[in-house]
Amino acid sequence: MATKLPEAPRVGMVSLGCPKNLVDSERILTKLRSDGYAMSPDYQGADVVLVNTCGFLDSAKEESLEAIGEAIAENGRVIVTGCMGKEAEVIRARFPNVLAVTGAHQYEEVVGAVHDAAPMPPSPFVNLVPDAGLKLTPRHYSYLKISEGCNHRCAFCIIPSLRGDLVSRRPDAILREAEKLVEAGTKELLVISQDTSAYGVDIRKQPRMWKGQEVIPHMTDLARELGKIAPWVRLHYVYPYPHVDQVIPLMAEGLILPYLDIPFQHASPTVLRAMKRPANEAKVLERLRNWRAIAPDLTIRSTFVVGFPGETEADFQYLLDWLDEAQLDRVGAFRFEPVEGAPANDLPGAVPEAVKEERYARIMAKTAAISAAKLQARIGRTLDVIIDEVGEEGGATGRSQADAPEIDGEVFLRDAGHLKQGDIVRVAIEDADEHDLYGVPVSA
Numbered sequence: 001m002a003t004k005l006p007e008a009p010r011v012g013m014v015s016l017g018c019p020k021n022l023v024d025s026e027r028i029l030t031k032l033r034s035d036g037y038a039m040s041p042d043y044q045g046a047d048v049v050l051v052n053t054c055g056f057l058d059s060a061k062e063e064s065l066e067a068i069g070e071a072i073a074e075n076g077r078v079i080v081t082g083c084m085g086k087e088a089e090v091i092r093a094r095f096p097n098v099l100a101v102t103g104a105h106q107y108e109e110v111v112g113a114v115h116d117a118a119p120m121p122p123s124p125f126v127n128l129v130p131d132a133g134l135k136l137t138p139r140h141y142s143y144l145k146i147s148e149g150c151n152h153r154c155a156f157c158i159i160p161s162l163r164g165d166l167v168s169r170r171p172d173a174i175l176r177e178a179e180k181l182v183e184a185g186t187k188e189l190l191v192i193s194q195d196t197s198a199y200g201v202d203i204r205k206q207p208r209m210w211k212g213q214e215v216i217p218h219m220t221d222l223a224r225e226l227g228k229i230a231p232w233v234r235l236h237y238v239y240p241y242p243h244v245d246q247v248i249p250l251m252a253e254g255l256i257l258p259y260l261d262i263p264f265q266h267a268s269p270t271v272l273r274a275m276k277r278p279a280n281e282a283k284v285l286e287r288l289r290n291w292r293a294i295a296p297d298l299t300i301r302s303t304f305v306v307g308f309p310g311e312t313e314a315d316f317q318y319l320l321d322w323l324d325e326a327q328l329d330r331v332g333a334f335r336f337e338p339v340e341g342a343p344a345n346d347l348p349g350a351v352p353e354a355v356k357e358e359r360y361a362r363i364m365a366k367t368a369a370i371s372a373a374k375l376q377a378r379i380g381r382t383l384d385v386i387i388d389e390v391g392e393e394g395g396a397t398g399r400s401q402a403d404a405p406e407i408d409g410e411v412f413l414r415d416a417g418h419l420k421q422g423d424i425v426r427v428a429i430e431d432a433d434e435h436d437l438y439g440v441p442v443s444a
Helices: 019-034 058-074 083-094 107-117 159-163 171-183 219-227 242-246 248-252 269-275 281-294 313-326 353-376
Strands: 010-015 048-053 078-082 141-145 188-192 208-210 213-215 232-235 259-261 299-306 330-335 382-390 396-400 411-413 424-432 437-441
Touching: 010 019, 010 058, 019 048, 019 078, 019 107, 048 058, 048 083, 048 107, 058 078, 058 083, 078 083, 078 107, 107 171, 141 171, 171 188, 171 208, 171 213, 171 219, 188 219, 213 219, 219 232, 219 242, 219 248, 232 259, 242 248, 242 281, 248 281, 269 313, 281 313, 299 313, 299 353, 313 353, 330 353, 353 424, 382 411, 382 437, 396 424, 411 424
Parallel strands: 010 048, 048 078, 141 188, 188 232, 259 299, 299 330, 411 437
Antiparallel strands: 208 213, 382 396, 382 424, 396 411, 424 437
């Protein structure tokens, strides 16, 4: 018997206003068509109707409101976008049954609202791209970007000039993407942005509905909701702001992984000021102690720059002493390199390359010793491990909750030929070196 393909939902569009609005309408329809949606030339044939409004003059606003009213009367399932979207309260007061209201140029929000109102039926025969999108990582872990750009102006960095200031994604769009990734086989979500702890500062007063509840655009709220979706949620690129304290209890509860990637960059107050970074390193040490008291298994990964212009031997020794205090679990280091366009290039006190190399070797030796001691303390414990690869001779390679893919250590397993990539298993740790653990799976 021939397979009957599901019919694609049909979208109607009413586009008002100037040519810029028309271009926005074309972009929205192009994206929806690429997602598999069909277009409807009339109200009756549409599963949902988009009204792209104009709000330039009072007369244009009234025309937009009339168009919304007509679409509701003729179809009933209406999404409003465009310039009048910034007056959502006016639209909802007059038309409480509209499905969603978004502003001008908010293409992702409009398309997301259409996907919610008229979901595309899954079909492996016609969908060339899976719901989770095309991935360059293994099936069992996925990176989840929550914002673009950065509000910091660090002297060594040109990210703001390349990507602009922080622009946060709306939380329901992030959670929808996370859900699709997990449905497609993702076990571990790696949350990334230029500054994850700053998520939502630009849209803090724009909560969104998700599963019948309001979600505030804030790192803590987002982490809590992501923890309900994926088995493992790992946070990268977090600054040690006071509000990060609120995330640690979620780790203690097991809702998200007890892991934070915090790019400290240095510890010397003098160097931090030259870098235009937060410089209260003593407060940071106190915060780390408090976090570990709440979540004893908390892993802190960080990166540091050695040989920054003006860094003295005293500054570097300060960093080494600070590392003795901080006892960070995972550390990467970089020799300072001038980047075209970075303000640091004009700073005095360039550090000779030979000195950079010598300091790099010293910091790596220091952090390797700390790592080795911490991993030795795990011998005899039983840890959760996610399997990345299963060998042909009974071995397997995985990662503990303390290990992000590609940048941290690994767990090498024996007698593990029965496991599959993506399995999360209990492993008895038998041995360790400076960066990796060795163990054997144990039965549940």
